Amino acid sequence: MSSPQAEPRVTLVTGSTRGIGHAIARTLARAGHPVVLHGRTEGPVAAAAAALAAETGAKIAAVHGDVADLAAVAAMMREVHRLHRRLDGLVVNAGIHDAGPLGMMSGPAVARLFQVNAVGATHTLQEAVRLLRRGVAPSVVLVSSVMGTKGSPGQAVYGATKAAVAGLTRAAAKELGPAGIRVNAVAPGFVRTAMLASLDDAAARERVRATPLGRLAEPEDVASVVSFLLSDSARFVTGQVIGVDGGVVL
Amino acid sequence: MDDLDRLRAVFRSTLDLAPDAPDADVDGLEYRAIPQWDSLAHMSLVAAIEDEFDIMIDTDDVLDLSSFAKAVTLLDKHGVVTAG
Ligand SMILES: NC(=O)c1ccc[n+]([C@@H]2O[C@H](COP(=O)([O-])OP(=O)(O)OC[C@H]3O[C@@H](n4cnc5c(N)ncnc54)[C@H](OP(=O)(O)O)[C@@H]3O)[C@@H](O)[C@H]2O)c1
Numbered sequence: 001m002s003s004p005q006a007e008p009r010v011t012l013v014t015g016s017t018r019g020i021g022h023a024i025a026r027t028l029a030r031a032g033h034p035v036v037l038h039g040r041t042e043g044p045v046a047a048a049a050a051a052l053a054a055e056t057g058a059k060i061a062a063v064h065g066d067v068a069d070l071a072a073v074a075a076m077m078r079e080v081h082r083l084h085r086r087l088d089g090l091v092v093n094a095g096i097h098d099a100g101p102l103g104m105m106s107g108p109a110v111a112r113l114f115q116v117n118a119v120g121a122t123h124t125l126q127e128a129v130r131l132l133r134r135g136v137a138p139s140v141v142l143v144s145s146v147m148g149t150k151g152s153p154g155q156a157v158y159g160a161t162k163a164a165v166a167g168l169t170r171a172a173a174k175e176l177g178p179a180g181i182r183v184n185a186v187a188p189g190f191v192r193t194a195m196l197a198s199l200d201d202a203a204a205r206e207r208v209r210a211t212p213l214g215r216l217a218e219p220e221d222v223a224s225v226v227s228f229l230l231s232d233s234a235r236f237v238t239g240q241v242i243g244v245d246g247g248v249v250l
Numbered sequence: 251m252d253d254l255d256r257l258r259a260v261f262r263s264t265l266d267l268a269p270d271a272p273d274a275d276v277d278g279l280e281y282r283a284i285p286q287w288d289s290l291a292h293m294s295l296v297a298a299i300e301d302e303f304d305i306m307i308d309t310d311d312v313l314d315l316s317s318f319a320k321a322v323t324l325l326d327k328h329g330v331v332t333a334g
Contacts (some may be wrong), residue, residue: 064273074308081306126309 010084011034015094017044019193023219026057027227029058036061067094067120077127087216092121092142097195099154117161141229142169142185149187152250166241173239182238184229189245191217213246252331260302264295281316303330
């Protein structure tokens with residue numbers, strides 16, 4: 001195992017059928033850790049889990065459910081309990097994106113963004129806490145966004161949901177620190193995933209120009225920071241929201 | 251030890267009751283009725299019940315777990331046989 005932690009660490013990564021979540025799951029699985037994959041519906045996550053198990057040889061399980069639905073999240077955690085009895089790592093990554101100028105975001109669009117990104121992250125953390133309390137050196141990483149820490153035109157609602165994630169992170173770190181649970185967040189910039197598919201070439205070039213490191217992020221750029229935060233190398237780091245954005249200026 | 255006694259033992263140890271506290275006293279316990287059963291102890295109590303009976307309790311049930319009697323009902327719901 002290439003991980004500094006010899007012991008296998010059981011980690012649930014929400015929203016890991018593709019994109020950033022999948023890259024995080026793959027990084028952990030390659031280091032030999034058991035991973036629980038998660039997606040909204042059963043089919044895609046089962047397929048992703050089978051493929052990742054074949055690729056890495058790691059122990060990969062799959063759970064599913066809409067994170068906006070508390071009962072579904074509770075059922076997911078019961079399944080994790082049945083499989084592993086505990087969690088050493090939790091990555092709260094599942095999320096959606098939507099953009100539009102203020103005054104032009106529909107009520108349902110606003111509600112859904114908050115329901116998935118902010119309420120969903122809260123449900124996930126709350127329902128996982130008792131599994132984490134049983135974990136070894138437990139660590140939680142939530143996925144916020146540069147839109148939540150710095151903001152940008154057209155991103156007010158999405159940014160607000162991601163600022164909620166940063167707030168959740170800081171409070172949870174203080175509350176769960178005495179139980180030995182670390183809680184941090186990453187705030188990615190522009191990452192090449194399906195979420196960015198709506199960017200045309202000109203818009204992508206614009207984002208690259210605004211990024212001192214001169215490119216968009218790959219999901220693996222985020223995954224390596226998340227895997228550091230989950231690991232013993234970050235054992236004295238908690239309550240931080242770490243930008244993984246190439247220094248982007250918004 | 252039957253399941254009811256196991257549950258009483260969890261309450262006695264988590265809430266720092268005397269090991270020989272009478273069953274009737276344990277059975278009558280209510281959340282916040284004694285200083286030891288505060289919100290912090292509540293989380294430890296929930297974790298201890300989960301560990302003892304190998305179950306996972308939903309957040310709604312954690313909030314609803316306001317007495318020993320409610321804990322018995324909860325165990326019944328999880329298929330742990332406490333009666334008879
Ligand atoms: N891409 C970026 O530039 C960027 C930048 C900053 C932050 N982020 C954040 O990073 C996270 C991952 O983004 P990504 O780019 O990897 O997106 P993605 O490729 O669209 O993947 C999103 C993942 O989340 C799952 N998901 C979405 N809604 C869900 C719900 N209601 N319940 C359960 N699962 C749900 C999806 O599962 P299904 O396939 O089942 O829907 C999928 O596995 C998000 O929180 C996003 O806000 C992304």
